Amino acid sequence: MAEKTIQIEIKRQSSPDAAATWEKFELPWKPGMNVISAMMEIASNPVNAAGNETTPVAYDSNCLEEICGSCAMVINGKARMACSALIDKLEQPIRVQPLTKFPVVRDLAVDRSVLFENLKAVKAWVPVDGTYALGAGPRIFPQQQEVAYPLSNCISCTICMEVCPQFNDATGFVGAATIAQVKLFNAHPSGKVLKEERLRALAGDGGVQECGFAQNCVQACPKQLPLTEAISDVTRDVILQQVKDFLTV
Amino acid sequence: MAAPKIIVVGGGLAGLASVIKIAEAGGTVDLFSIVPVKRSHSVCAQGGINAAKDLKGEGDTTWKHFDDTIYGGDFLANQTPVKAMCEAAPGIIDLLDRMGVPFNRTAEGLLDFRRFGGTLYQRTAFAGATTGQQLLYALDEQVRRYEAEGKVKKYEGWEFLSAVLDSNGVSRGICAMNLRSMELKTFASDAVIICTGGNGAIFGKSTNSVVCTGSAQSALYQQGAFYANGEFIQVHPTCIPGEDKLRLMSESARGEGGRVWVPRTAGDKRVAKSIPEADRWYFLEEWYPKYGNLVPRDVATRAIHKVVYEHGLGIDGQPMVYLDLTHIDKATLNRKLEGILEIYEKFVGDDPREVPMKIFPGMHYTMGGLWVDYNQMTNIPGIFAAGEAEYQYHGANRLGANSLMSCIYGGFQAGPNALAYAKSLTAAPGDGGAAHELARQHEINERLMKSSGTENPFKIWRELGEEMTKNVTVIRYNNRIAETDNKIVDLLGRFKNINLSDKSQWANTSFAFTRQLYNMLQISRVVAQGAALRDESRGAHYKPDFPERNDEKFLKTTKATFAPDADEPRFEFEAVDTSLITPRPRKY
Numbered sequence: 001m002a003e004k005t006i007q008i009e010i011k012r013q014s015s016p017d018a019a020a021t022w023e024k025f026e027l028p029w030k031p032g033m034n035v036i037s038a039m040m041e042i043a044s045n046p047v048n049a050a051g052n053e054t055t056p057v058a059y060d061s062n063c064l065e066e067i068c069g070s071c072a073m074v075i076n077g078k079a080r081m082a083c084s085a086l087i088d089k090l091e092q093p094i095r096v097q098p099l100t101k102f103p104v105v106r107d108l109a110v111d112r113s114v115l116f117e118n119l120k121a122v123k124a125w126v127p128v129d130g131t132y133a134l135g136a137g138p139r140i141f142p143q144q145q146e147v148a149y150p151l152s153n154c155i156s157c158t159i160c161m162e163v164c165p166q167f168n169d170a171t172g173f174v175g176a177a178t179i180a181q182v183k184l185f186n187a188h189p190s191g192k193v194l195k196e197e198r199l200r201a202l203a204g205d206g207g208v209q210e211c212g213f214a215q216n217c218v219q220a221c222p223k224q225l226p227l228t229e230a231i232s233d234v235t236r237d238v239i240l241q242q243v244k245d246f247l248t249v
Numbered sequence: 250m251a252a253p254k255i256i257v258v259g260g261g262l263a264g265l266a267s268v269i270k271i272a273e274a275g276g277t278v279d280l281f282s283i284v285p286v287k288r289s290h291s292v293c294a295q296g297g298i299n300a301a302k303d304l305k306g307e308g309d310t311t312w313k314h315f316d317d318t319i320y321g322g323d324f325l326a327n328q329t330p331v332k333a334m335c336e337a338a339p340g341i342i343d344l345l346d347r348m349g350v351p352f353n354r355t356a357e358g359l360l361d362f363r364r365f366g367g368t369l370y371q372r373t374a375f376a377g378a379t380t381g382q383q384l385l386y387a388l389d390e391q392v393r394r395y396e397a398e399g400k401v402k403k404y405e406g407w408e409f410l411s412a413v414l415d416s417n418g419v420s421r422g423i424c425a426m427n428l429r430s431m432e433l434k435t436f437a438s439d440a441v442i443i444c445t446g447g448n449g450a451i452f453g454k455s456t457n458s459v460v461c462t463g464s465a466q467s468a469l470y471q472q473g474a475f476y477a478n479g480e481f482i483q484v485h486p487t488c489i490p491g492e493d494k495l496r497l498m499s500e501s502a503r504g505e506g507g508r509v510w511v512p513r514t515a516g517d518k519r520v521a522k523s524i525p526e527a528d529r530w531y532f533l534e535e536w537y538p539k540y541g542n543l544v545p546r547d548v549a550t551r552a553i554h555k556v557v558y559e560h561g562l563g564i565d566g567q568p569m570v571y572l573d574l575t576h577i578d579k580a581t582l583n584r585k586l587e588g589i590l591e592i593y594e595k596f597v598g599d600d601p602r603e604v605p606m607k608i609f610p611g612m613h614y615t616m617g618g619l620w621v622d623y624n625q626m627t628n629i630p631g632i633f634a635a636g637e638a639e640y641q642y643h644g645a646n647r648l649g650a651n652s653l654m655s656c657i658y659g660g661f662q663a664g665p666n667a668l669a670y671a672k673s674l675t676a677a678p679g680d681g682g683a684a685h686e687l688a689r690q691h692e693i694n695e696r697l698m699k700s701s702g703t704e705n706p707f708k709i710w711r712e713l714g715e716e717m718t719k720n721v722t723v724i725r726y727n728n729r730i731a732e733t734d735n736k737i738v739d740l741l742g743r744f745k746n747i748n749l750s751d752k753s754q755w756a757n758t759s760f761a762f763t764r765q766l767y768n769m770l771q772i773s774r775v776v777a778q779g780a781a782l783r784d785e786s787r788g789a790h791y792k793p794d795f796p797e798r799n800d801e802k803f804l805k806t807t808k809a810t811f812a813p814d815a816d817e818p819r820f821e822f823e824a825v826d827t828s829l830i831t832p833r834p835r836k837y
Contacts, residue, residue, distance in 0.1 A: 007389075008372075009267075014753065014755065015755045015756075016519065023282030025489070027792075030492050031492070031729065032439065032490075032491055032492045033492050034491075034492070034596075035491060036493045037492040037493040040493060041706070043707045043759060044705055044707035044708050044711065045705070046705075046750040046751075047612050054750070055750055055753070055759070056707075056750060056751055056758065056759045058756050058758050058826060059758075060460045061294050061459055062284050062289075062290070062460055063288075063292060063458045063459075064294060064458070064459065064491075064493055064496075065493045065494075065497075065592055065596075066291050066592070066595065067292045067293060067379065067382055068284070068288040068289075068290075068293075069287070069288055083493070084595050086596075086598075098758065101431035103755050105425050105429060106429075106755060107758035109756060112285075113285070113405075115787065116287070117283065118389075118639055119393060120393055120396065120397050123394070123397075124347050124390060124396045125349075125390035125391060126347070126349040126387075126390070126392060127389070128347050128348055129392065130273060130343075131270065131273055131344055131661070133267060133340050133343075133344075134343075134344075134347065135343060135347065136343050137343060137347040138347075139357070139358030139359065140354055140358055141356075141358045142354045142355070142358075144354075144358065145352070145353060147353045148351040149351040149377055150375065152270050152351045152376075152386065153379060153382070153588075154385055155292075155382075156287055156288075158287075162473065173443050181384070184351070188349050190349075191349055206511075
């Protein structure tokens with residue numbers, strides 16, 4: 001009996017300017033395989049389904065535990081993390097392509113640095129006075145922690161941005177991940193000292209107003225962040241801030 | 250005089266902690282990382298971070314934390330720096346709290362603590378089951394703030410290749426490769442801090458992230474840095490076996506009451522939950538009544554090995570045992586362990602709230618690393634190291650939840666010390682060795698690119714990993730270690746006949762991997778030979794032929810140096826600082 005195999009097709013692109021092509025692979029099946037282990041298999045035997053030698057696939061990955069946020073890609077039409085995409089749960093041929101809203105670096109690797117720039121723009125940090133001994137932090141009750149913790153679980157995978165119809169060059173929308181971080185830091189007892197600056201950064205073009213309430217983000221988020229709730233809360237605060245700023249001018 | 254320029258290599262907890270201290274003190278930093286720093290391996294740490302804050306009325310003290318750490322490490326760690334770390338730990342927790350880490354809380358709004366392995370106190374602060382992720386993000390956010398202020402420049406997507414050394418052997422910067430353009434470049438600095446983590450990849454599959462190859466440490470070792478205690482590798486008792494990696498099941502699962510057991514009868518076919526108590530063997534609780542399921546990791550790992558391989562009681566005859574949480578109520582599990590339970594659910598497909606998890610030991614942590622002095626400086630002047638990349642806080646075995654503390658504390662030491670060193674540094678002779686180093690690295694790259702052999706680098710890596718895991722992890726025999734060392738020499742020979750299936754000059758990941766592979770092979774020999782030389786059993790290092798600890802001969806730090814002509818390591822031993830606690834037998 002022939003060995004069991006898997007069929008996988010990968011969209012490949014040798015450089016940012018090169019044309020993309022689909023390449024098919026037939027790989028030996030093993031129990032418990034995920035899309036990453038399929039890539040590893042190709043790397044150790046870089047031959048495509050036609051029997052031609054090819055190059056190992058370039059892709060971003062690191063922890064393989066869905067916590068570093070590296071390996072987001074589009075698998076069978078769905079933006080998701082490749083490490084938790086189990087082969088046995090996917091329809092074959094499995095079609096794998098890079099995220100579509102970010103510049104391709106090579107093959108499945110894309111440049112998602114825009115998110116980190118956005119986090120800079122909204123000052124997503126607690127501005128501590130210093131790292132020297134200043135005693136205990138503020139008291140935070142479990143109920144507050146239980147609101148903060150899920151927001152702090154964002155792994156910066158950018159899947160919420162990928163699936164958002166409003167995230168594109170025309171709107172310049174910052175996307176759900178950044179807005180959720182604004183909610184997180186604005187709720188922190190000392191983080192909220194920058195609340196007004198953060199809200200102003202999200203007013204106007206590219207800010208919260210761009211959200212079209214498609215709710216794709218909250219469904220696609222691999223860490224189940226309460227993204228739509230965060231967007232509503234922050235939108236309300238942005239509007240209040242705009243009114244306040246208008247009245248104090 | 251211009252502000253001193255420091256290069257930090259690696260953007261995990263240790264690297265970011267160094268960066269923050271330097272930027273705060275007015276230095277400027279170039280931060281190099283293979284991955285965007287927010288994606289560093291520190292995110293994988295789950296269970297928590299230790300500090301004796303004694304918020305549970307148990308009478309815990311920093312001295313007890315110190316004593317547990319030294320005892321847990323089987324007295325191999327130098328005591329002075331470990332004591333200093335344990336004393337600084339409560340203040341570091343406060344700082345992290347002020348930075349906004351969403352630690353779990355008590356009803357009064359104070360920090361909550363739980364118990365971890367190797368201690369009888371509730372000393373571990375935690376943020377759900379994603380503590381490492383939360384700590385890394387807090388430091389990442391502070392570094393982003395300094396980046397916005399222009400005090401830090403990030404070089405993400407650049408890989409450290411080597412140190413630039415002047416004619417006196419003093420560090421003057423680094424040589425790095427851009428992982429997109431494949432450009433080689435040297436960067437000048439007054440001091441360098443290496444925070445590049447552990448070397449799990451030399452064991453093939455481990456709980457480590459893909460970037461944890463040990464390549465940077467190995468490159469420095471080949472340039473003359475001492476590599477210390479390489480033979481001390483922590484095998485974590487509870488991992489989820491996988492095709493691509495081993496996924497950690499945090500010690501916090503046992504900290505919250507998880508129990509390890511196997512059916513008493515080999516080949517028991519009943520589903521786990523239907524097996525009555527009387528037919529279950531809770532072997533850790535039986536063998537170690539005082540600590541039970543929370544014995545240190547090396548002890549738990551050997552016990553699981555024994556039950557599986559000597560008693561033949563692995564589940565279904567497979568190398569696996571049960572880790573059972575099903576007796577704990579779901580609300581508690583969700584509140585305290587949700588992150589790790591999701592990992593199991595997602596990657597295995599079973600719900601651990603309903604079904605006992607199947608786990609087995611796997612390579613997890615590198616206790617050894619670059620040798621450093623009490624100022625975190627290696628023997629190469631101007632090169633410092635912090636975090637898992639160096640050797641000094643965990644001795645022969647690391648206690649759970651001590652790694653996050655050692656990373657941050659080590660970074661907090663290395664940063665200011667590097668800055669102080671840089672301020673007293675005299676000007677480099679000539680170009681500081683930059684042109685020479687750049688030429689050397691160009692030559693290595695060209696040779697690799699031209700190589701037209703038949704060996705696939707990923708296959709060589711797989712063979713290395715299988716060999717190292719088989720013979721240089723839980724149970725070690727000298728003849729098998731010797732076989733492994735021979736095999737590595739063989740693999741190094743085959744490396745000369747490498748076939749790069751990708752010769753392009755853009756984002757060539759297999760090229761970068763192949764460079765790492767060479768360094769992995771070299772450092773693997775340090776690990777294997779160090780294990781061969783140490784004829785005793787201590788902490789994670791266990792030899793059935795030498796089952797006892799031998800303080801007379803081996804209460805010593807192993808120091809490896811690279812002999813370029815022989816292309817292999819040389820070893821010497823250094824006395825351990827036992828100035829504060831007299832070594833005593835380690836019996837849990």
